[in-house]
Each structure stands twice: as C-alpha cells, then as structure tokens.
Amino acid sequence: DIDGVGPKYHLELVLEDIVDEDSTVNCTAEVLYHLGNKNIAPDVQFTIEGELKNADEADNIFYSRIKSLENELVAENIPDSHGHVSPEMEPIRLLAWVASGYVMWQNSTENTKFQFAQIKHVKQVKRSDEYLEFDYMILLHEMVSQEIIPWQMTVLWHPQHGVQVTQDSRQPKHA
Amino acid sequence: TSNMKLILIFSALFGASLCLESFVGHQVLRIKTRNEEEVKKLQLLDSLEHLELDFWINPSTPALPVDVRIPANGVQAVKAFLESHGIEYSTLIEDLQVVLDKEKQDMACSQQRDRSSNSFNYGTYNSLDSIYAELDHLASEFSNIVSKMKIGESYEKRPLYVLKFSTGGRNRPAIWIDAGIHSREWVTQASAVWIAKKIASDYGKDPSITSLLNKMDIFLLTVSNPDGYVFTHTTNRMWRKTRSKNQGSPCVGVDPNRNWDAGFGGPGASSNPCSDSYRGPRANSEVEVKSVVNFIKNHGNIRAFLTLHSYSQLLMYPYGYKCTKPADYAELDALGRAAANSIQSLYGTTFTVGSICTTIYQASGGSIDWSYDYGIKYSFAFELRDTGRYGFLLPVNQIIPTAEETWLGLKTIMEHVRDNSY
Numbered sequence: 001d002i003d004g005v006g007p008k009y010h011l012e013l014v015l016e017d018i019v020d021e022d023s024t025v026n027c028t029a030e031v032l033y034h035l036g037n038k039n040i041a042p043d044v045q046f047t048i049e050g051e052l053k054n055a056d057e058a059d060n061i062f063y064s065r066i067k068s069l070e071n072e073l074v075a076e077n078i079p080d081s082h083g084h085v086s087p088e089m090e091p092i093r094l095l096a097w098v099a100s101g102y103v104m105w106q107n108s109t110e111n112t113k114f115q116f117a118q119i120k121h122v123k124q125v126k127r128s129d130e131y132l133e134f135d136y137m138i139l140l141h142e143m144v145s146q147e148i149i150p151w152q153m154t155v156l157w158h159p160q161h162g163v164q165v166t167q168d169s170r171q172p173k174h175a
Numbered sequence: 176t177s178n179m180k181l182i183l184i185f186s187a188l189f190g191a192s193l194c195l196e197s198f199v200g201h202q203v204l205r206i207k208t209r210n211e212e213e214v215k216k217l218q219l220l221d222s223l224e225h226l227e228l229d230f231w232i233n234p235s236t237p238a239l240p241v242d243v244r245i246p247a248n249g250v251q252a253v254k255a256f257l258e259s260h261g262i263e264y265s266t267l268i269e270d271l272q273v274v275l276d277k278e279k280q281d282m283a284c285s286q287q288r289d290r291s292s293n294s295f296n297y298g299t300y301n302s303l304d305s306i307y308a309e310l311d312h313l314a315s316e317f318s319n320i321v322s323k324m325k326i327g328e329s330y331e332k333r334p335l336y337v338l339k340f341s342t343g344g345r346n347r348p349a350i351w352i353d354a355g356i357h358s359r360e361w362v363t364q365a366s367a368v369w370i371a372k373k374i375a376s377d378y379g380k381d382p383s384i385t386s387l388l389n390k391m392d393i394f395l396l397t398v399s400n401p402d403g404y405v406f407t408h409t410t411n412r413m414w415r416k417t418r419s420k421n422q423g424s425p426c427v428g429v430d431p432n433r434n435w436d437a438g439f440g441g442p443g444a445s446s447n448p449c450s451d452s453y454r455g456p457r458a459n460s461e462v463e464v465k466s467v468v469n470f471i472k473n474h475g476n477i478r479a480f481l482t483l484h485s486y487s488q489l490l491m492y493p494y495g496y497k498c499t500k501p502a503d504y505a506e507l508d509a510l511g512r513a514a515a516n517s518i519q520s521l522y523g524t525t526f527t528v529g530s531i532c533t534t535i536y537q538a539s540g541g542s543i544d545w546s547y548d549y550g551i552k553y554s555f556a557f558e559l560r561d562t563g564r565y566g567f568l569l570p571v572n573q574i575i576p577t578a579e580e581t582w583l584g585l586k587t588i589m590e591h592v593r594d595n596s597y
Contacts, residue, residue, distance in 0.1 A: 083570030
C-alpha cells in the first residue's frame with residue numbers, strides 16, 4: 001500500500017503467444033490503483049525480458065486482404081454460440097481481443113476482473129489513409145459482478161503502427 | 176433289469192430331427208436328486224445319445240440340481256421315467272423357442288434404439304429437448320441401473336429431471352451431482368450428459384464405478400435451469416439466471432447460485448433484480464433451487480454434493496459467504512487437490528483448488544455452502560474449462576475432453592466418499 005495513493009502490486013508473469021503457444025516471454029509489471037479516484041485507470045509499468053515473436057508476415061497478409069475487399073467487412077457473433085470462429089474471422093477476433101485489453105485497463109479497479117467474451121457486431125469503416133478502421137460492438141464479461149457488458153469501440157490498426165482505440169463507450173445492457 | 180427297460184423305451188423314441196435350429200416344444204427341466212443312486216440314474220440317461228439330452232447342469236452330486244434341455248419328442252418319456260422312479264423335478268422352461276423368440280425381439284428392439292440413439296451427438300451442444308430425449312434413452316437402454324425421476328418443475332413449468340443410478344437397496348447413501356444451474360455455462364450440461372452415459376456404460380466393466388454403485392446411489396441433475404438453457408438457445412446466449420418475473424421490475428430472473436439459504440442477503444450478491452447476481456426476494460424463492468433442497472432433505476442420506484459450473488478451471492469447497500475455513504478444511508483441501516491431480520492427468524488441464532471465498536470472491540447464497548452447513552461434508556463446486564480465451568463459448572471440440580477429465584475428478588471424490596462413511 002502506498003500511503004495517500006493506493007495499493008501497488010508487483011507482478012511476475014509469462015506472456016504466451018496465442019498463435020504459437022510454445023513461444024513465451026517473461027514479464028514483470030507494477031500496477032498502482034488510485035484509491036482516491038476510481039475513474040482513473042491504474043498506472044502500469046512493465047518490462048519484457050526478451051522479444052515478442054515477429055508477426056509481420058501474418059499481419060501483412062491480413063492487411064492486404066482487408067484493403068483489397070470491395071465491400072466493407074461486416075460480421076457478427078464471433079465466436080458463435082458453439083465457440084466457432086471461421087479462419088477468415090480469426091484475425092478480426094484477435095484484433096478485438098487486443099483492443100478490448102485497452103478498454104479493460106481503462107476501466108479496471110481492484111474489484112473488477114474483465115474477460116473478453118464475444119464480438120456481437122463488427123463493421124469495417126473505409127478510410128482514405130493507410131489505416132484499417134473497425135467499429136466493434138463487443139461483450140465483456142466482468143467476473144466479480146458476473147455482468148456481461150456491451151461495449152462499443154472504434155479500433156484503428158496498421159501492421160507497422162499497431163493498435164489504437166480511438167473511441168469507446170459502455171453501452172446499456174438490455175433487460 | 177430296469178436299466179434294460181430304460182434303454183428299450185427310449186430307443187423306441189429315437190428319431191426326429193437332428194436339426195437343432197428349431198427349439199419348438201423343447202422343455203428345460205430342473206431335477207432334484209436326493210441321493211447318489213438317483214444321480215447315477217440321471218448319468219445313465221445322459222449316456223443315451225439318441226435322446227439328445229442337453230444338460231445345462233450335469234448330474235454330479237445330490238447337493239446340486241440338474242438342469243436339462245429335452246427335445247420335444249422326448250419330453251413325455253423323460254417325465255414318465257422320472258415319475259416312475261420317484262425323482263422330483265420342475266419345469267423351468269415350457270417352450271424354449273418362445274423364450275428365444277422373445278430374446279431376439281428384445282435384442283432387435285434395443286439395437287434399433289442404439290441405431291437411432293446414434294443421432295445424439297455427445298460432442299456438440301444440444302437443445303433441451305434433445306438432451307431430455309437422450310435421458311429417456313439412457314434410462315431405457317440401461318434400465319437395470321438407470322431411472323429418470325422428476326423432482327419438480329421450473330418457473331416456466333419445464334420438468335426438472337434427475338437420473339438415478341442404483342443397483343438396488345433402500346435409500347442407500349448417495350452422491351448428488353448437478354450441472355447447468357447457470358444456463359450460459361453450456362459445457363456443464365453437455366459434460367453431465369456424457370458423464371451419465373459413462374456411468375451407465377462403465378458399470379460392470381470399470382472396477383471403481385462398479386464397487387461404488389454396489390454400495391451407493393448417484394443422482395445426476397443434468398439441466399438445473401432449463402428455462403435459462405432454452406433462453407440461451409432462442410434469445411440470449413449469455414443468459415445466466417432463472418426466468419422468473421421480478422415484482423415491480425422490468426428485469427427478469429434470479430441468480431440461482433445466490434438464492435440458497437446460506438448467508439443469504441450477505442455480501443457477494445446483489446439486491447438489484449437487473450443484476451446478473453441478483454439473489455432474489457428471499458432464500459429458496461426460485462423453484463429450481465427449492466426443488467433440489469426438497470429432494471435432498473427428503474432423501475435424507477446424501478453424502479456428497481457436487482456442482483458443475485464454467486469457466487475458470489477451479490475446484491472449490493466452502494465457504495463462499497464467509498472467508499473463514501470450514502471445520503473439515505484439511506480433508507476437503509486434500510481431497511480437492513487429489514481430484515485436481517486426477518483431472519490434470521488426462522490432458523494436462525490445471526485446476527486451482529481452494530475455498531470459494533479465497534479463490535474467486537465472497538459470494539453469499541451459494542449451493543455448496545448450503546449443502547455443507549446442512550451436513551453434507553463433501554461439498555465441492557467445479558469451474559470447468561477454459562480460463563477465458565473462449566469462456567462460455569467453449570468450442571465443441573473441447574466438450575468431450577472436458578467431460579472426460581471432469582469425470583476423473585468426480586470419480587476421485589466419489590471413491591473417497593465411498594471409502595469414508597460418516
């Protein structure tokens with residue numbers, strides 16, 4: 001506990017590549033929760049020991065595929081009720097998962113535990129510049145309250161420039 | 176001599192068909208011999224090959240009965256012989272062909288059931304109707320040990336079906352297992368049906384389950400929350416609660432695992448009907464919960480209460496409503512770890528073991544807290560695969576592996592219960 005500020009956690013964790021589960025990297029992090037103001041995201045400092053695996057090839061293939069689509073990509077329910085994700089949609093799901101990590105971080109307190117649950121809806125927004133833009137409606141599962149929370153997020157991505165969430169907003173749950 | 180007479184009489188009757196395909200009119204007699212002399216007379220009969228007597232139990236000692244199949248044309252003569260020598264007998268089978276025909280019919284019937292039951296796919300998520308049909312199928316295919324009982328009805332009047340696995344006895348000590356109390360946790364209902372099939376098929380083959388069922392009964396509630404389950408299929412895949420109407424609120428449903436009479440109203444449950452952890456207006460307000468409570472209380476001899484949830488890969492014992500250790504902490508923790516090891520042995524899936532409060536969060540009104548405080552020492556809650564990658568939407572190719580590993584964990588606990596009566 002840091003007096004006057006809030007509890008601080010020291011973490012040692014292992015990062016595992018989703019696509020290649022044998023590829024792991026050690027990581028240490030310090031997380032500081034702001035006791036006073038719960039509307040501020042916790043501070044996170046981290047160090048990665050070693051390098052994350054290079055995903056350039058897969059990134060470029062995905063990028064080219066989407067850029068060359070005649071019509072904007074539209075999809076829903078990823079994964080579907082049976083946990084199925086088509087191969088073409090897998091990168092869309094991974095992108096949502098990564099982007100949702102930012103949303104979770106921004107909305108975490110000591111008493112929340114978020115998991116990404118599902119993409120309800122995704123629509124590509126065509127851009128004149130080199131970025132890909134997707135408008136997502138996702139579901140987050142908050143494990144302490146057990147709530148399923150719909151969340152809208154606008155995600156920008158480029159193979160060399162990474163992921164950005166430019167806009168996000170919590171949606172009302174329907175009864 | 177009388178023996179010579181014997182041979183003459185029976186030789187006269189020699190003939191008829193050597194073809195053994197038809198057993199029309201063949202009778203099976205059970206002969207009770209009182210002394211060695213009578214045994215010798217039957218052995219003589221045996222030596223008369225033209226009679227084509229087929230001894231199912233051979234004449235050897237007066238202590239044992241002699242069972243013999245007699246072709247149709249020899250029945251009267253053999254009976255006359257026995258009566259004239261004062262040898263006691265009874266008719267076991269009046270007409271063997273009738274018995275064989277019935278058996279053939281039974282086999283064809285059950286084969287057809289097997290063929291049509293191949294339409295139930297254990298490796299996918301099935302509708303409620305499909306699951307209920309399969310419960311019926313299991314109860315009829317394994318009718319010697321499986322029966323289906325209705326323990327109540329859901330809010331929307333769907334039956335709550337429990338499968339009883341029993342080899343007899345009256346009110347034997349029993350194990351309770353339930354799944355699907357939270358309807359979106361689909362791998363639990365799916366695993367439960369697989370486990371039902373596993374228990375039924377393995378009885379008589381697997382030494383562990385055989386010895387277990389020879390002493391104890393198992394009660395399995397595969398779909399604890401059928402209204403919720405149907406709703407996850409028709410409307411909202413992420414529905415968790417029951418579907419009961421809440422007075423004065425537009426929001427529907429109560430969290431059935433906050434509704435038990437264990438620390439009810441305490442921290443870790445919501446008083447807001449719109450919440451996914453809404454505890455309900457009072458303990459046992461949900462008929463789905465009340466039905467189980469009534470069953471357990473009326474049975475009076477339940478020794479273990481095991482409940483399946485997903486996801487997170489956890490194996491937990493009480494308490495959830497308070498963070499103090501249960502009196503049996505040491506034993507439950509050790510047993511939990513043993514069960515987790517069994518689970519891990521199959522596919523390497525790791526489960527974290529601990530009390531609910533220290534492992535996930537404080538939560539009041541939970542089922543295993545109620546069962547434990549009621550006196551059922553072996554109360555455990557499982558959270559099955561995975562740890563969040565797919566969460567509730569676990570891909571179908573993981574259903575059977577999940578069921579298989581979960582079964583090993585359940586078995587470890589059940590074996591301990593079997594060997595530790597209390």
